[in-house]
Amino acid sequence: MSVDLKPKTLKRKNFKKLSLNADAGVAPQATASPPPSQPFTLDKPTLQRAPSAGNLISQMASLELGVEFKIDIRAQDLRTIQELGAGNGGSVSRVEHIPTGAVMAKKVIHIEAKEAVRRQILRELHIMHECDSPYIVSFYGAFINESSGDVVMCMEFMDCGSLDRIYKKAGPLTEEIVGHITVAVVEGLTYLYNEHRIVHRDVKPSNILVNSHGQIKLCDFGVSGELINSIADTFVGTSTYMSPERIQGGNYTVKSDVWSLGISLLELLLGKFPFDMANGAVGPMGILDLLQRIVNEPPPTLPAEDTRFSPVCRRFVDRCLYKEAERPSPQQLINDAFIITSRAKQVDMKAWAMSVQ
Structure with a gap:
């Protein structure tokens, strides 16, 4: 299969079965784009996303501690299932998003207020919001941990x-x-x-x-x-x-x-x-x-x-x-x-x- 270089669409296949809020402008990245006339199948409670990648990046520009993204993925909605790994830069765990029942990978990044790291985090979040490829892990949302200031990102859990x-x-x-x-x-x-x-x-x-x-x-x-x-x-x-x-x-x-x-x-x-x-x-x-x-x-x-x-x-x-x-x-x-x-x-x-x- 060759790389699809056609114009992108926000109507993407709902691979993880997460339904979208009707007002949400950005859908979760997934593996393929359905025909324009094909509606999403809404078979789980709504998992809201930021209105747009641009708004998310704008909100994230200052990385103010204690300020949560306007994405309906909140710390209290995540139940840890298993710790997967940790290092100097952060940790990864398997979690359940309680409102939807979706299993995700939660990546915690210790930013330590370093400007270079902040710029890199912005870059990755922006890219992940924009990515629409079956060969790139899906991105669901992110927020700031109010107590530690760490960045928390929720992504597709690859179970193998x-x-x-x-x-x-x-x-x-x-x-x-x-x-x-x-x-x-x-x-x-x-x-x-x-x-x-x-x-x-x-x-x-x-x-x-x-x-x-x-x-x-x-x-x-x-x-x-x-x-x-x-x-x-x-x-x-x-x-x-x-x-x-x-x-x-x-x-x-x-x-x-x-x-x-x-x-x-x-x-x-x-x-x-x-x-x-x-x-x-x-x-x-x-x-x-x-x-x-x-x-x-x-x-x-x-x-x-x-x-x-x-x-x-x-x-x-x-x-x-x-x-x-x-x-x-x-x-x-x-x-x-x-x-x-x-x-x-x-x-x-x-x-x-x-x-x-």
């Missing part, structure tokens, strides 16, 4: 978790599964760049999510890299997927995302991070040594003696890890033989997702 969790639990993924994952990620990156002129900046297995329908979606673009404070956490969590030109101080480009995709594909296919960490060193100095290797050594490849991988798969990974000048963009990768072959293969992604849930 991240590819990082999946491969560490189930082992290396097959080329057929990775092929379908690759199609989704390349489509998502192409959409973000073609429609919004942005790069993801943080492509890695932990930011590629799966649900029990077998859908693959990108999350955490725009803001996550700005929220990690320590050198060690920054390098371990993100910079190990960074392109050589970015490590050397160059600007992020859409081709930087392609490098990160290539490293991620190697990790999923091999069942381990493709650069060996000497003596298990994961501290700042060990990571700095690794970054020097990424810059100075030839890029990693699939083992030549491993017969599990087809020539088209090998070539695709190699193309992702070319030096910047020769490296293709996501748009150029759409017509790669590996993408075309993967689209044509009949793979039951739903059955696979259920098996690793």
